[in-house]
Amino acid sequence: MSSSSETSSPQAPLYLIVDTSTKNCAIALANTSGIIYSKLWETAYNPTSELLPNIMTALSHMDLTLNRIAGIGVAVGPGGFSSIRTGISVVKGIKIASGIPVIGFNTLDATAYHYIDNQNLITAVLAIGKGYFAWADYQIVNRSLRLIGNQKVGQETDLLTRKHTDTSYCGEGASILFGNVNASARKDVHVLPYQAEDRINGLTQLVICHFSKNPTISNLLEPIYLREPTIGKKNS
Numbered sequence: 001m002s003s004s005s006e007t008s009s010p011q012a013p014l015y016l017i018v019d020t021s022t023k024n025c026a027i028a029l030a031n032t033s034g035i036i037y038s039k040l041w042e043t044a045y046n047p048t049s050e051l052l053p054n055i056m057t058a059l060s061h062m063d064l065t066l067n068r069i070a071g072i073g074v075a076v077g078p079g080g081f082s083s084i085r086t087g088i089s090v091v092k093g094i095k096i097a098s099g100i101p102v103i104g105f106n107t108l109d110a111t112a113y114h115y116i117d118n119q120n121l122i123t124a125v126l127a128i129g130k131g132y133f134a135w136a137d138y139q140i141v142n143r144s145l146r147l148i149g150n151q152k153v154g155q156e157t158d159l160l161t162r163k164h165t166d167t168s169y170c171g172e173g174a175s176i177l178f179g180n181v182n183a184s185a186r187k188d189v190h191v192l193p194y195q196a197e198d199r200i201n202g203l204t205q206l207v208i209c210h211f212s213k214n215p216t217i218s219n220l221l222e223p224i225y226l227r228e229p230t231i232g233k234k235n236s
Helices: 048-061 081-098 107-113 156-160 172-178 198-213
Strands: 002-004 014-019 024-031 034-042 069-075 102-105 121-129 132-141 144-155 168-170
Touching (some): 048 081, 069 081, 069 198, 102 198, 107 121, 107 132, 107 144, 107 198, 121 172, 132 156, 144 156, 156 172, 168 172
Parallel strands (some): 014 069, 069 102, 121 168
Antiparallel strands (some): 002 034, 024 034
């Protein structure tokens, strides 16, 4: 899936946004008003061979080069281990080569931020592979996300058996988890409509907000995993 519009004026800052947190990956180019180009694709939790070519295709499609990019934002997890590492590694490589400022945002924050104008209490849910989900509860105050408690990770039963009163569930994981739940049996569960582009939209809003206030400030892009990788572990 891709979309595009006219390129903004040469003086306006442009941003590159990258999200490879789950098997549903996305990149976007944005100006201060929002997304001007986006591409979404599905991968097998390891988008290494696809990410950089898709970035270069996006730039070419908009007749841009990297030196027109004022800042790069990337989702740093939680999510699939290989997926998160790929996005962070590619963005770090671009920063080293170009000096472009970079900023990382929590993927659960990005998931919730898309709904920031419509809800008071929200639970963002991600499917992070191997039957696991990551989730976080937020209160929205003055268009800002306030985390309630800690981010959590667990399996389907951990989410289905928790109390659901007053919160609205959102995100790819919520759509997967509650999509097959019998509505008449689970009237306490409120699931917000989900579209594949919602998370990249939320991430883009966070990136624009950051660079509008701090155009030259980067962070260290530390990955957020929430659970230990199973690769390389010995069976007991």
